[in-house]
Amino acid sequence: DQQVKQNSPSLSVQEGRISILNCDYTNSMFDYFLWYKKYPAEGPTFLISISSIKDKNEDGRFTVFLNKSAKHLSLHIVPSQPGDSAVYFCAASAGGTSYGKLTFGQGTILTVHP
Amino acid sequence: DGGITQSPKYLFRKEGQNVTLSCEQNLNHDAMYWYRQDPGQGLRLIYYSQIVNDFQKGDIAEGYSVSREKKESFPLTVTSAQKNPTAFYLCASTSGRAGTGELFFGEGSRLTVL
Numbered sequence: 001d002q003q004v005k006q007n008s009p010s011l012s013v014q015e016g017r018i019s020i021l022n023c024d025y026t027n028s029m030f031d032y033f034l035w036y037k038k039y040p041a042e043g044p045t046f047l048i049s050i051s052s053i054k055d056k057n058e059d060g061r062f063t064v065f066l067n068k069s070a071k072h073l074s075l076h077i078v079p080s081q082p083g084d085s086a087v088y089f090c091a092a093s094a095g096g097t098s099y100g101k102l103t104f105g106q107g108t109i110l111t112v113h114p
Numbered sequence: 115d116g117g118i119t120q121s122p123k124y125l126f127r128k129e130g131q132n133v134t135l136s137c138e139q140n141l142n143h144d145a146m147y148w149y150r151q152d153p154g155q156g157l158r159l160i161y162y163s164q165i166v167n168d169f170q171k172g173d174i175a176e177g178y179s180v181s182r183e184k185k186e187s188f189p190l191t192v193t194s195a196q197k198n199p200t201a202f203y204l205c206a207s208t209s210g211r212a213g214t215g216e217l218f219f220g221e222g223s224r225l226t227v228l
Contacts, residue, residue, distance in 0.1 A: 042221055043118075066189065091156075100217055
């Protein structure tokens with residue numbers, strides 16, 4: 001039972017354009033969502049998060065949108081840079097004492113071409 | 115510098131052998147976690163500990179054991195009962211502030227069973 005799904009295994013984008021990574025979830029108890037970036041043979045690093053009380057959170061070139069009715073979130077990267085090439089995981093938490101118990105999607109490999 | 119240190123980075127094991135992966139953090143975080151990553155899959159939670167001398171099973175705890183005798187340390191033992199132990203293992207920690215869930219990850223340990 002995949003509670004968090006990233007249906008696109010890979011995404012290829014030209015430098016300077018927008019990258020949009022998508023994530024769907026099924027568990028209505030999730031109330032906090034995060035995006036992590038991961039390079040090969042390294043641990044993931046936190047990128048941006050959003051609470052379920054918001055529908056948008058922005059941090060520099062990164063914006064996360066949350067559509068609770070559709071149980072969908074997306075990560076926008078504008079403008080995309082070659083250094084953004086990595087695997088991106090979305091993750092969800094049910095909050096409360098479940099902090100840190102994240103349910104991860106399968107990941108999307110983003111390639112940004114110069 | 116504060117962070118999470120995992121060792122060894124690469125480990126080879128013969129079938130039937132137990133192996134222990136080390137995880138140490140100097141972030142003064144209360145909660146620590148072990149995740150496993152397999153190719154094409156998201157991270158899956160093995161065990162977690164929110165306080166010293168206490169730990170809980172995650173989604174895939176079978177064949178694994180942990181201890182939490184010190185706040186800084188959360189070693190994971192992969193036992194011979196684990197049917198498919200070859201994977202990338204990630205240790206993480208969080209301050210435990212409710213409503214956040216942001217995890218700090220180590221660099222990972224790659225275990226290969228020969």
